[in-house]
Amino acid sequence: MTLYRATFLHTPVNPFHHSDALKIEDDGGLLVQNGQIRESGSFADLKAAHPTETVEDLRGGLLLPGFIDTHVHYPQVRVIGGLGVPLLDWLDKYALPEEARFGDSAHAATVAREFVSGLISSGTTTALVFGSHFASAVDTLFQETEQVGLRTVAGQVVSDRMLRPELHTTPERAYSEGKALIEKWHGKGENRYAVTPRFSLSASEGILEACAALMKEFPGVHFTSHSNENLKEVQTVRQLFLKSRDYIDTYEQAGLLGRRSVLAHNVHMTDRELGAMATHNCTSAHCPCSNSALGSGFFPLKRHLAAGVRVSLGTDVGGGTGFSMLKEGLQAYFMQQLLGDSGVPLEPSHLLYLATRAGAEALEMDGQIGDFSAGKAFDASLFQPPEGSTMQAVLNNAHSTERALASLFAGGTQADVKRVWIGGKEVFTRRETAQAEPVSA
Numbered sequence: 327m328t329l330y331r332a333t334f335l336h337t338p339v340n341p342f343h344h345s346d347a348l349k350i351e352d353d354g355g356l357l358v359q360n361g362q363i364r365e366s367g368s369f370a371d372l373k374a375a376h377p378t379e380t381v382e383d384l385r386g387g388l389l390l391p392g393f394i395d396t397h398v399h400y401p402q403v404r405v406i407g408g409l410g411v412p413l414l415d416w417l418d419k420y421a422l423p424e425e426a427r428f429g430d431s432a433h434a435a436t437v438a439r440e441f442v443s444g445l446i447s448s449g450t451t452t453a454l455v456f457g458s459h460f461a462s463a464v465d466t467l468f469q470e471t472e473q474v475g476l477r478t479v480a481g482q483v484v485s486d487r488m489l490r491p492e493l494h495t496t497p498e499r500a501y502s503e504g505k506a507l508i509e510k511w512h513g514k515g516e517n518r519y520a521v522t523p524r525f526s527l528s529a530s531e532g533i534l535e536a537c538a539a540l541m542k543e544f545p546g547v548h549f550t551s552h553s554n555e556n557l558k559e560v561q562t563v564r565q566l567f568l569k570s571r572d573y574i575d576t577y578e579q580a581g582l583l584g585r586r587s588v589l590a591h592n593v594h595m596t597d598r599e600l601g602a603m604a605t606h607n608c609t610s611a612h613c614p615c616s617n618s619a620l621g622s623g624f625f626p627l628k629r630h631l632a633a634g635v636r637v638s639l640g641t642d643v644g645g646g647t648g649f650s651m652l653k654e655g656l657q658a659y660f661m662q663q664l665l666g667d668s669g670v671p672l673e674p675s676h677l678l679y680l681a682t683r684a685g686a687e688a689l690e691m692d693g694q695i696g697d698f699s700a701g702k703a704f705d706a707s708l709f710q711p712p713e714g715s716t717m718q719a720v721l722n723n724a725h726s727t728e729r730a731l732a733s734l735f736a737g738g739t740q741a742d743v744k745r746v747w748i749g750g751k752e753v754f755t756r757r758e759t760a761q762a763e764p765v766s767a
């Protein structure tokens with residue numbers, strides 16, 4: 327066993343429901359055996375109870391539960407930064423041409439490495455991933471995540487209209503390729519499968535039926551898609567699905583909504599749609615950087631909470647601007663501030679919860695990950711800014727650990743991630759480089 331000594335913070339309960347959800351151990355201890363936290367508390371107490379255990383000293387930074395990114399696209403790493411256009415133009419101009427390259431196995435393998443290392447080096451230990459339209463590339467992604475150990479819920483993206491021919495499939499092929507991928511990867515190691523129609527705009531009723539058939543045959547799989555992101559998209563979906571009451575209903579009527587369903591965006595929601603999401607107990611993955619970059623709109627968090635809809639956080643790379651869940655937390659905070667009375671004032675506890683435990687709940691993995699309670703896996707990220715950096719000065723002089731957490735969300739980047747563990751295994755260690763010195767006159 328190893329006794330980790332660290333300043334750690336976590337949210338074992340939901341801060342939107344409990345005012346004291348943020349738990350802080352300034353000099354904390356986590357006793358870890360076979361990758362699982364056996365005991366969690368103050369270092370002094372754990373040391374007294376286990377005086378001979380090996381101590382690993384992580385003081386000098388902030389130890390947080392590994393981030394859980396509930397919406398991120400594997401084949402879009404290289405299109406991060408396509409600014410200046412709204413969703414449907416962005417897809418045509420940036421995302422889809424790049425995604426069409428994933429039939430090339432060498433390209434798929436190279437980007438799979440870039441993708442997985444981008445996530446873990448940002449402190450993300452679990453991700454709900456939009457895969458590729460090509461089954462072979464999804465297989466490549468799972469091979470990479472299995473090798474590195476990233477907890478991954480992912481699936482083949484399926485569409486049969488309005489994208490480009492290379493990215494279209496048929497309901498029959500969507501079913502047979504999905505089935506083969508599920509049988510190979512769902513439940514293998516830390517991998518799970520998510521049935522993933524791209525969005526209703528690019529999916530006929532036949533594709534949605536094929537998705538439903540997979541979910542019926544394999545009840546443990548997850549479901550993810552996009553919904554209500556952009557007004558032009560919403561209007562087009564309304565014209566395409568004349569028998570549906572609204573966008574959410576296109577998935578609801580197909581029988582795709584349930585406890586393991588995560589829909590990204592949900593910026594333009596009717597009250598009926600929020601009610602339906604609450605009834606089906608599914609989750610909205612809020613992607614604030616993407617919503618800002620693509621000008622999609624302001625996420626109605628207050629209305630989600632009032633309706634009782636679960637909310638988690640996603641980076642939406644590459645509509646989003648990078649893999650940092652800290653940046654997503656900050657952007658979520660900014661947007662709620664800008665909404666004034668219609669916004670929810672977010673505190674550090676909310677940001678940490680949205681980036682960690684909320685994702686575990688969305689994936690029904692909260693019995694296993696998402697916080698540092700005893701019984702959870704040791705999935706953790708140590709944030710310790712480089713020597714001499716501004717962030718180091720800020721954290722070292724914070725008036726409280728809660729203020730330090732707020733500062734980390736405000737100014738922290740990938741450069742501040744020092745070490746990352748998944749299930750007790752260290753999967754990322756920062757290479758220390760020579761300190762930058764100001765040039766003297």
Ligand SMILES: Nc1nc2[nH]cnc2c(=O)[nH]1
Nearest residue numbers: 421524525552616642645
């Ligand atoms: N942000 C975003 N929205 C989508 N809707 C359908 N496809 C996409 C995508 O790749 N990114």
Ligand SMILES: [Zn+2]
Nearest residue numbers: 397552590642
């Ligand atoms: Zn997306």
